[in-house]
Amino acid sequence: MNRRPLFLIGMLCFGFAFFYIPILSMILFSFNDSRLATVWGGFSTKWYAELFRNDKVIEAALLSLRIALISATFATILGTMTGIAMARFRRFKGRTLLSGLVTAPLVMPEVITGIASLMLFILMAQWLGWPAQRGFTTITLAHITFSMVFVTTVVHSRMIQADVSIEEAAVDLGSKPWQVLRDITLPVISPAIFSGWLLAFTISIDDVVISNFVTGPGNTTLPILIWSKVKLGVTPDINALATITVVIVGIGVIIAGTLLQRAEKRRLRDERMAYRDNL
Amino acid sequence: MTARLSDWFNKRGWAALIIWLPYIWLVVFFLIPFVIVLGMSFATRTSTAPPFGFGGEDPILNLESYQRLFSDTLYIRAYLTSVGNAVVATVFCLLIGYPMALGLTRVSSTWRTILLMLVILPFWTSFLLRVYAWMGLMGTNSWFNRLLTDIWNALTPEAWEIAHVTMMNTNFAVVLVMVYSYLPFMILPLYANLERLDPALDEAAMDLGSRPLRVFWDVTLPQSIPGIIAGGMLVFIPACGELIIPSLVGDASSPMIGRVISDEFTSSRDWPMASAVAVALLVLLVVPLMVYSYFESRANAVKATKGAP
Numbered sequence: 001m002n003r004r005p006l007f008l009i010g011m012l013c014f015g016f017a018f019f020y021i022p023i024l025s026m027i028l029f030s031f032n033d034s035r036l037a038t039v040w041g042g043f044s045t046k047w048y049a050e051l052f053r054n055d056k057v058i059e060a061a062l063l064s065l066r067i068a069l070i071s072a073t074f075a076t077i078l079g080t081m082t083g084i085a086m087a088r089f090r091r092f093k094g095r096t097l098l099s100g101l102v103t104a105p106l107v108m109p110e111v112i113t114g115i116a117s118l119m120l121f122i123l124m125a126q127w128l129g130w131p132a133q134r135g136f137t138t139i140t141l142a143h144i145t146f147s148m149v150f151v152t153t154v155v156h157s158r159m160i161q162a163d164v165s166i167e168e169a170a171v172d173l174g175s176k177p178w179q180v181l182r183d184i185t186l187p188v189i190s191p192a193i194f195s196g197w198l199l200a201f202t203i204s205i206d207d208v209v210i211s212n213f214v215t216g217p218g219n220t221t222l223p224i225l226i227w228s229k230v231k232l233g234v235t236p237d238i239n240a241l242a243t244i245t246v247v248i249v250g251i252g253v254i255i256a257g258t259l260l261q262r263a264e265k266r267r268l269r270d271e272r273m274a275y276r277d278n279l
Numbered sequence: 280m281t282a283r284l285s286d287w288f289n290k291r292g293w294a295a296l297i298i299w300l301p302y303i304w305l306v307v308f309f310l311i312p313f314v315i316v317l318g319m320s321f322a323t324r325t326s327t328a329p330p331f332g333f334g335g336e337d338p339i340l341n342l343e344s345y346q347r348l349f350s351d352t353l354y355i356r357a358y359l360t361s362v363g364n365a366v367v368a369t370v371f372c373l374l375i376g377y378p379m380a381l382g383l384t385r386v387s388s389t390w391r392t393i394l395l396m397l398v399i400l401p402f403w404t405s406f407l408l409r410v411y412a413w414m415g416l417m418g419t420n421s422w423f424n425r426l427l428t429d430i431w432n433a434l435t436p437e438a439w440e441i442a443h444v445t446m447m448n449t450n451f452a453v454v455l456v457m458v459y460s461y462l463p464f465m466i467l468p469l470y471a472n473l474e475r476l477d478p479a480l481d482e483a484a485m486d487l488g489s490r491p492l493r494v495f496w497d498v499t500l501p502q503s504i505p506g507i508i509a510g511g512m513l514v515f516i517p518a519c520g521e522l523i524i525p526s527l528v529g530d531a532s533s534p535m536i537g538r539v540i541s542d543e544f545t546s547s548r549d550w551p552m553a554s555a556v557a558v559a560l561l562v563l564l565v566v567p568l569m570v571y572s573y574f575e576s577r578a579n580a581v582k583a584t585k586g587a588p
Contacts, residue, residue, distance in 0.1 A: 008382035012394065015379040015466075018459065019401055022412035025423070029415060039420055078301040085298040092298055101305040103575075107568055109520020111537040112557045115544050116312030119319065122329055145308040148301065177293045206405050209522050213544075223407055230407070230527060234415050242408040249404045257396060 023246060030239035047240040056225065057241065064205050064222040067136065071143035072201035078144065079151025079200070080193055084185065086152065087159035088167075105149045114213030117142045121214060134216030142214045143204040150203060151196035158192035159185075191263050198256055202249070319554035320344055331550045344555035354539065354556060358563065361536040364450060364525075365518035368457040369465075372514045373507065375458070376465035380506075381499070383466075384473050395470070402463050410527050413456045417446040417528065452528040453535070457518050464517075465510035472506025473499070505574050512571035516564055536560050 030048075034041025051057055082102060085092075105113065121131060121138045131137045166188075170180045186193070208223035215224065229238055321341050322331040333341070348354045383394055401409060416423040420443075427444045446452050476499065484494045522537035529535065534542070536556065544553035 005382065005385050008378050008385055011375070011378035012382040012386075015375055015462070016394070016397060018375070019397070019462070022409070022416050022459070023401070023404075026408075026412040026415055036420065040422075078304055081297045082301040082305075085294075085301070089294055089298060092294070094302070098298075098302055098305070101302075101309055103572060105309060107516050107564070107571070109517070109522075109537060109560060109564075111520060111522045111540050112316070112560065113312075115540065115550075115553055115557065116316045117308070118544075119315050119329075119550065120308070120312040123315065126329065141308060145304070148304075181293075202403050206407070208407050223405065226405075226407055226411075227523075230411050230414070234411070234418060238411060239415070242405070242411060245408060246404050250400060253400055253403045254396070 026239055027243045027246065030236065030243040032236055032239075035236065047236045048244075051237055051240050051244075054237075056220070057222070060220050060222040060225040063136070063219065067140050067143060067221065068201050068205040071140045071147060071204045072197050074140075074144045075148040075200040075204075076151050076193060076197040079148035079196060080155050080189070082148065082152040083155030083159060083189075083192075086156050088164075102149050102152050105146045106153065108146075110207075110209035113142075113146055114210045117145075117210065118213045134214060135219030138214040138216070139211050139219070139221065142210050143207060146210065147200035147203045150199050151193075154196040154199065155189055155192045158189045162188050191260055191267075195256075195260060316554045316557055319550050320558050322551045322554075324549050324551050329550065330548050344551045345559075347552065348555055348559055354559075357534055357536045357539045358559075360450070360533050361519050361521075362563070364453050364457065364535060365515050365521075368454050368461065368518050369511050369514045371454070371458045372462050372465040373511060376462055376469060376510065377503075377507070380466050380469035380473055383470050384476075398463050398466050406460060407523060409460055410456055410524055413452075413459060414447070414528060417452055417455075419443040419445070419447075447528055448530050450530055450533065453521075453525050453530075456524045456528055457514075457521065460524065461514040461518060464513040468509040468513065469503065469506040472503050472509070476502050505577070508570060508574050512567050512574075516567055516571070519564060520560060 029040075031043050031045060032040055033044035033046070082098070086095075086099065086102065089095075117138075118134075121134060121141075125131060125134075131141075162185075167180050167184050170184055175183070206223060208221075208227045211221050212224050212227065215221070220228075226238060226241065229235065319331060321344075322333055323341055323343065324330060325332040379398075383391055383398075386394065415421060418424060424444055424446065428441060431444070432440050446455075480498050480502075481494055484498050485491075489497070520537045521535060522541055525535040525538050526541075529538070537560075540553050540556050540560070543549045543556060
């Protein structure tokens with residue numbers, strides 16, 4: 001193929017322009033002096049100042065952060081367990097159902113998960129008396145449930161690529177199960193666990209549909225707050241908020257990506273050295 | 280091989296913990312809610328709290344909500360709008376995403392790393408804010424709208440002159456924002472598929488005198504069908520049930536099915552009807568889901584055999 005694929009390069013340029021022009025435009029207009037969010041009226045950072053003075057926004061952001069940290073951690077624990085179970089235990093009762101339960105939330109329309117979870121919580125409150133109020137607890141429970149399967153997917157695909165014989169060698173040499181888990185399985189899948197946690201965290205902090213259904217009065221997460229404001233139209237302070245989010249996420253993803261890539265390189269190098277030493 | 284390992288795990292009861300803790304969690308918080316939805320779709324709406332009851336002439340299998348699904352044209356129209364928008368969005372994602380994915384396999388590896396990162400990056404930023412970014416562009420006063428208006432007025436005869444392009448609150452806006460939001464879902468599986476293809480096949484076809492377009496049509500395209508199906512399903516399935524996009528930029532007079540479910544549930548407080556619409560949406564999605572999981576399990580099987588030493 002020595003002909004330059006001009007058409008493909010052109011489509012790449014078009015595609016990336018399509019991806020990034022709306023975001024760049026949004027960032028630009030967050031520095032707009034005018035109250036009209038789409039007409040340029042000079043440079044200003046006043047919307048950022050206003051944002052930081054807005055207690056509601058700060059409060060909602062902290063609630064979202066708390067929910068995301070807790071739900072991502074639990075989702076990672078449960079999701080990793082499921083990933084290990086699916087990859088290492090080939091036969092157990094109800095395996096087919098479990099694999100269905102792990103795939104279904106990935107593709108389930110959010111609006112259905114939302115009303116289903118809300119009905120569950122309302123009926124539980126009526127029959128069991130718990131959760132008495134909807135808010136932090138119900139949002140966290142719902143987030144754990146639908147983000148753990150993403151962790152499972154990431155961990156599972158790492159585990160089926162990993163070499164089982166190392167674990168088996170450890171068993172043959174007399175290791176206890178927790179030793180195998182701690183010394184071999186977990187280190188091998190740790191990059192997957194880390195990216196699973198990151199995925200669960202962003203899914204939680206980004207969720208609006210399910211949170212909006214299962215929350216109660218007074219418990220507003222940041223996406224719910226943005227959702228209720230955006231429904232009324234484009235405003236400059238949301239532009240500022242969006243810019244902050246995009247910048248934080250962008251930096252976070254680049255750092256995480258670099259760290260993961262470095263860990264992967266180190267692992268490959270270690271593996272190569274191990275093979276060479278054994279030859 | 281693996282059986283030995285799992286037997287040994289089993290003896291110590293570790294397997295039971297690792298399997299059953301998340302299992303029970305998923306049953307309680309995911310499976311049971313869906314059983315509730317299914318049961319609710321056969322209930323009758325009441326004015327009590329919670330607003331449902333089982334009773335009337337046929338307490339066990341009350342099909343009232345399902346009958347309304349077919350008698351009231353609102354629901355059928357909502358289905359058609361959803362499927363129509365989802366199909367158009369999927370086709371455009373394919374038309375834009377395929378050349379992009381193919382382009383990614385043809386650039387140098389440094390560029391490839393950077394560009395892949397740029398494809399994934401929007402994935403991690405808030406979905407809601409990406410929709411919002413387009414609301415800013417599509418409004419009648421925005422620079423983008425004025426640019427489109429000026430281009431249109433420059434190219435067409437004066438009699439066709441327009442003051443602005445109406446984009447917000449139309450099905451066009453819904454499709455545009457869906458293409459924008461779901462494009463990475465199309466590019467990534469396609470790229471993964473195209474990257475694995477053997478370039479020697481392309482070269483062989485070229486050496487035998489085929490033109491590039493012919494090579495693409497006869498060699499590359501047939502081999503990338505699993506990627507097209509995976510990407511297509513990943514776009515089509517969430518697009519069908521989409522709620523945020525049609526609520527923010529869509530036409531309220533022709534709602535999509537996700538919005539109908541949400542409105543029935545919250546505004547009308549009609550839980551049985553909302554559940555029946557939800558069940559019907561799931562039935563609609565079963566076929567594409569089965570196609571997708573068939574290809575997915577095949578891809579996993581390939582990965583598993585490749586992972587084995």
